[in-house]
Amino acid sequence: MKYLEDSHYIELVLNGDVSAYAVLVSKHKNLVFSIALKILNNREDAEEVAQDCFLKVFQALKTFEKKSKFSTWLYRIVYNAAISRTRKKRLDLVPMDDYVIHNYSEDEISGGMDELDPEEKKEMIEQAMKRLTEDESLLITLFYKGENSIEEISQITGLTMSNVKVRLHRIRKKLQGELAVMLNRAMN
Numbered sequence: 001m002k003y004l005e006d007s008h009y010i011e012l013v014l015n016g017d018v019s020a021y022a023v024l025v026s027k028h029k030n031l032v033f034s035i036a037l038k039i040l041n042n043r044e045d046a047e048e049v050a051q052d053c054f055l056k057v058f059q060a061l062k063t064f065e066k067k068s069k070f071s072t073w074l075y076r077i078v079y080n081a082a083i084s085r086t087r088k089k090r091l092d093l094v095p096m097d098d099y100v101i102h103n104y105s106e107d108e109i110s111g112g113m114d115e116l117d118p119e120e121k122k123e124m125i126e127q128a129m130k131r132l133t134e135d136e137s138l139l140i141t142l143f144y145k146g147e148n149s150i151e152e153i154s155q156i157t158g159l160t161m162s163n164v165k166v167r168l169h170r171i172r173k174k175l176q177g178e179l180a181v182m183l184n185r186a187m188n
Contacts, residue, residue, distance in 0.1 A: 003027045006070035013061055021061075025054050028071060031146045032078050038137040039082035049085055053078045068155055075142070076156045086134065116186075124186075128178040136171045143168060 003023065012020035032053060036046035057074055064073060116124065129137060142148045142156060150168075154161045 001026070007066070010061060010064065010070060013058075021058055024070070028074055029054075031071075031141075032074065034141055034145060035075055035078045035138060036082045038141050039079070039086055039134045041134065045085060046082070049078065049081050053081050056081075069152065072148070072152045072155050075146070075148070075152075076158075079138070079156050124179060124182050125175075127182060128175050131178050132171065132174065136167070136174070139164065139167055140171055140175075 006024060006027070009020045009024045009027075013024075029050065033046055033050045036049040036053075037043065040046050040049065053074070057077060064070065129140070132140065139153065139157070142153050143150075148156065150161050150164050153159070153164045157164070159167070
């Protein structure tokens with residue numbers, strides 16, 4: 001389905017056409033759920049946070065000041081709600097060893113990845129993504145899957161733009177290291 005600009009649907013909702021909100025939900029539900037899931041690592045909690053956020057946004061739609069894109073405002077609300085939920089449920093994470101991050105070049109990784117079929121590549125990348133922390137996974141998801149700009153990610157997460165850039169760079173390096181280890185295991 002081809003969607004119009006969010007502002008079109010917002011105006012319809014604000015003018016009494018409540019059914020137009022369903023289009024906004026449909027348009028943004030996948031990324032809202034993905035953000036919540038990346039932070040919470042629990043499907044049921046992510047669904048609950050997503051539903052709660054859509055309800056909260058609907059109730060607060062008249063307060064949306066249009067200083068940023070609607071999606072940025074929405075994703076910020078989801079991000080904050082999911083972070084609040086994780087504070088209630090602290091998870092212990094296994095940190096990735098520093099040697100994994102620094103001992104492999106991009107050429108070694110891309111060369112090894114070329115030898116895999118597309119399904120193996122996808123599986124390997126998914127496994128490497130699982131090794132990221134919730135914050136790291138969220139930033140990568142917002143940037144690549146959500147196609148948000150550095151500035152939009154900064155607004156969503158509350159991080160400075162330079163901090164977002166640095167974190168994205170470190171996360172890419174971390175993923176490269178993890179992929180290198182996985183490739184090394186697969187080739188041996």
